[in-house]
Amino acid sequence: MKAVRFDRYGGPEVLRVAEVPRPAPRPDQVLVEVVSAALNPGEIGIREGVFARIWPARFPEGQGNDFSGVVTEVGAEVGDVTPGQHVLGFAPRAAQAEFVAVDATALAPKPSGLGWDEAATVAGAGATAWAAVAAVDPRPGETVVVSAAAGGVGSFAAQLAAWRGARVIGTAGDGNLEFLASLGMTPVRYGPGLLDRIREVAPAGVDAYIDTFGAGNVDTAVALGVPPHRINTNADGQAVRRYGVRGDAQEQANTPRIWAELATLAAQGHLTIPNTRGYPLGEVAAAYRDLATRHVRGKRVLHVMAPGRRAGLV
Ligand SMILES: NC(=O)c1ccc[n+]([C@@H]2O[C@H](COP(=O)([O-])OP(=O)(O)OC[C@H]3O[C@@H](n4cnc5c(N)ncnc54)[C@H](OP(=O)(O)O)[C@@H]3O)[C@@H](O)[C@H]2O)c1
Structure with missing residues (x-):
């Protein structure tokens, strides 16, 4: 699968899209095909090495945390999640990839009335x-x-x-x-x-x-x-x-219950999640340059799933 990686601390130029093995979910995990993955300013500090003492990178390091996607595989011990479900969640330093393996209990359902980009920003x-x-x-x-x-x-x-x-x-x-x-x-x-x-x-x-x-x-x-x-x-x-x-x-709010409440509020129109821009996965460096201006409105997200496949999701 394709995934964002960096091999040393530095500016956005150290980011690359690599071919890496697809993660295998443990029996209590599910595999999610990522549709959108959000960008957050904290990831810039981690990639630049500003937080190297408290949150060191392990090279080649992955990137991205909050995402939306479709469940494609469930582990043998998972009871209440099924392939095909639309979900959102948090996969530390892993979400900017075509697939993530996450604990089945660490996901919230994505309401049908909430867009993929908006859903990707809920858990962050x-x-x-x-x-x-x-x-x-x-x-x-x-x-x-x-x-x-x-x-x-x-x-x-x-x-x-x-x-x-x-x-x-x-x-x-x-x-x-x-x-x-x-x-x-x-x-x-x-x-x-x-x-x-x-x-x-x-x-x-x-x-x-x-x-x-x-x-x-x-x-x-x-x-x-x-x-x-x-x-x-x-x-x-x-x-x-x-x-x-x-x-x-x-x-302090890292729970699927809170993510689900936020997603429901947004889907019902009580909360506007302003996403002014989504970037293709291959433009991850440009996306972070944009975020680093610190003058963005709302969120920046990566469109991890190719547009054709994404358009076909129901
Ligand atoms: N610890 C955690 O769990 C956690 C999680 C997420 C975020 N954070 C932190 O929370 C902070 C906010 O993150 P974010 O994603 O909301 O950032 P962001 O979206 O990049 O913030 C951009 C906004 O900051 C405004 N801004 C720029 N200069 C400003 C100034 N001098 N004074 C006041 N506002 C200014 C901009 O307004 P204009 O465009 O109108 O100038 C823009 O709308 C970051 O420090 C981030 O690291 C922490």
Whole structure:
């Protein structure tokens, strides 16, 4: 099968699509033919070697985590998953490949009303956002700020906070302010003067703050008077240590039950998953160059399954 591999730490140029053996599922696993696999900024840090001490690579290293696909084979001990089922899940450092072997209990069904690209983002950015929202626990009528609210995690988090009844102030650059408004948020431009702009649109104060970007957002939240237990960041470990704020992320929502709830919300139209671009598997390096700008709206995904076959899926 074809799979993304890299043999040394470096920029996107180290990424290649290799021919490798198809994984064989254990008796408690299933084999999934991947349709779409998502891209996440953390994978850039792993590939560049920034996280080599905590999350080292084992070369030749695979890449990709969250995916959507079709079950093609089930292990002898698997009872409740059958070939042909449409699923989504999380296969660490393995999802950008034509096939992944995953535990049968680590999958959620893909609802028919949810697209393949959107489904591929649920177990990564979706679950990360779910954890962030759960950490700050927004209540109806409260005001919540979400930073980088047009990004992968931010766009999920903002909508989940609104789904709980909160008023959401989202931050973005000029090019995304209208987009935030279209998702029902009060848009505010990030950058110098952010604190004053938030105070202007929230004169009665801010109850909770979800940071998905870093770059001083937690300082802003603290300056607004938001209590530490109602601030979450998945992008600024130093701020977690400095202020004692929450740092909940994907690990805290890594369950098929949560993935299934997110997928259902999206399929029912309560959650918009903005996928502005899908790349063919062979263009994986270009896809990561795009993501690395850190100015993408929504998500970037790889179309792992060839378009002709993908179009024939029912
Ligand atoms: N630990 C985990 O489990 C986990 C999982 C997933 C993600 N994460 C982390 O969460 C963070 C967000 O990931 P993501 O996928 O949402 O990233 P992303 O989609 O790449 O974020 C892009 C967004 O960031 C905005 N942005 C750019 N510069 C900004 C600034 N100076 N201030 C505020 N916003 C700015 C952009 O808005 P404009 O285009 O409008 O400029 C864009 O919409 C990353 O640090 C990632 O590593 C952690």
